[in-house]
Amino acid sequence: MNSVAYAESADPAPIEEGVLQPGPPPEADETGFVPAPTDEAELPPVSKPKEGTQAEYCQPKNVYKPTANLGKYHQGVGATQANYNATSRTARSWFKAKAGGEVGISVSGEMKASAGVLVAELEAKYGVDLSVKINVEVGNEVQVDTPPRKTTYGKYGVWRLKNTGTSYTIYSNCNTSAKSTVTSFTPWHLGWYLWER
Known part of the structure; x- marks a missing residue:
C-alpha cells in the first residue's frame, strides 16, 4: 500500500477507503478547471550562451514541481445506487x-509542462501510481452490509489525487518565466465510495 503525506489545508481530511462514510463524497469545486495539456507548451528559441568562461547556459524546458498534496477525491461515473433495509436484521447490499x-487530469492555472510530466513528478514526490487518464468500465461489483433501518449508498468511479504545484519555463540563459500556481486532480485508481444514513 502506498503511503502519502497530506498538507494541512482547509479541505476535509483524506477519505478512508473501505470504510463506510457518514455521507456522500464531498463535491470538488472544479470551476475554471480544464483538461491537462497532452503536449508541452512551445519553448522559446535557443540562443547561444554569451562568450567567456562565466557564461551560463541551460537546456530550455518546461517544468512542473508539486508543492502540496491536498488529499483524495472521488469522481463518480454514473448514478448513485442505494438500498434501504426496512427489516430488523442486517441485510447484504450488492451494487x-x-x-x-473516461476520467483524465484536470488543471487550473497555466500549465506549461505536459500531463505526462505532471504525473511523473507527482509519482516521484509521493510514491504513488497515477495515470493521465483512466477508463471506467461497467460491471464492477461490491457488497456491503446494510444495518436495520439504514440506507447504504454506493457510487463507482475514479479516486483522484488533488495537488497544487508550480509550472514555469527555464530559458537558455538559465532565467525562468513567472511561476504559475497549478491545482490538479489526477486519476489514481478505480473504486467505490460507500456511505450510509
Whole structure:
C-alpha cells in the first residue's frame, strides 16, 4: 500500500477507503478547471550562451514541481445506487457499476509542462501510481452490509489525487518565466465510495 503525506489545508481530511462514510463524497469545486495539456507548451528559441568562461547556459524546458498534496477525491461515473433495509436484521447490499466513461487530469492555472510530466513528478514526490487518464468500465461489483433501518449508498468511479504545484519555463540563459500556481486532480485508481444514513 502506498503511503502519502497530506498538507494541512482547509479541505476535509483524506477519505478512508473501505470504510463506510457518514455521507456522500464531498463535491470538488472544479470551476475554471480544464483538461491537462497532452503536449508541452512551445519553448522559446535557443540562443547561444554569451562568450567567456562565466557564461551560463541551460537546456530550455518546461517544468512542473508539486508543492502540496491536498488529499483524495472521488469522481463518480454514473448514478448513485442505494438500498434501504426496512427489516430488523442486517441485510447484504450488492451494487454493480452500470455506466462507463473516461476520467483524465484536470488543471487550473497555466500549465506549461505536459500531463505526462505532471504525473511523473507527482509519482516521484509521493510514491504513488497515477495515470493521465483512466477508463471506467461497467460491471464492477461490491457488497456491503446494510444495518436495520439504514440506507447504504454506493457510487463507482475514479479516486483522484488533488495537488497544487508550480509550472514555469527555464530559458537558455538559465532565467525562468513567472511561476504559475497549478491545482490538479489526477486519476489514481478505480473504486467505490460507500456511505450510509
